[in-house]
Amino acid sequence: MHKRLNILTFCLSSLFLASYVLFHYLMRNDTVYGDIDGNGLLSDGERTAAGSLRTIYLTILVPHIILAAGVLPLILLSFYRGLQMQVQKHKKLVRWAFPIWLFVTISGVVVYLMIKPYYHF
Numbered sequence: 001m002h003k004r005l006n007i008l009t010f011c012l013s014s015l016f017l018a019s020y021v022l023f024h025y026l027m028r029n030d031t032v033y034g035d036i037d038g039n040g041l042l043s044d045g046e047r048t049a050a051g052s053l054r055t056i057y058l059t060i061l062v063p064h065i066i067l068a069a070g071v072l073p074l075i076l077l078s079f080y081r082g083l084q085m086q087v088q089k090h091k092k093l094v095r096w097a098f099p100i101w102l103f104v105t106i107s108g109v110v111v112y113l114m115i116k117p118y119y120h121f
């Protein structure tokens with residue numbers, strides 16, 4: 001049962017990653033935090049209106065992106081080691097991968113909620 005749940009979780013996470021990449025590939029325009037009029041540029045007035053929330057957003061976004069890229073190989077390797085029943089090697093990797101993955105997951109939701117008002121479809 002535990003192995004099936006891990007495989008399901010991995011598959012759902014992979015589906016999310018694929019849909020995320022596809023969405024941003026098809027969207028083809030950058031969403032800028034604070035860009036109220038949706039022109040892709042941040043005017044002085046828009047920058048002022050965004051205020052310190054823009055700095056907070058970027059402070060969360062930058063480590064989110066770096067750690068999201070870095071944790072992927074750890075997740076793939078730990079998943080492989082788990083399937084191969086290499087329990088000790090799996091545990092060593094998960095000890096590092098899980099907290100990073102958890103941060104990426106939570107910060108991803110926070111970043112999305114912060115940028116959502118500026119999406120212009």
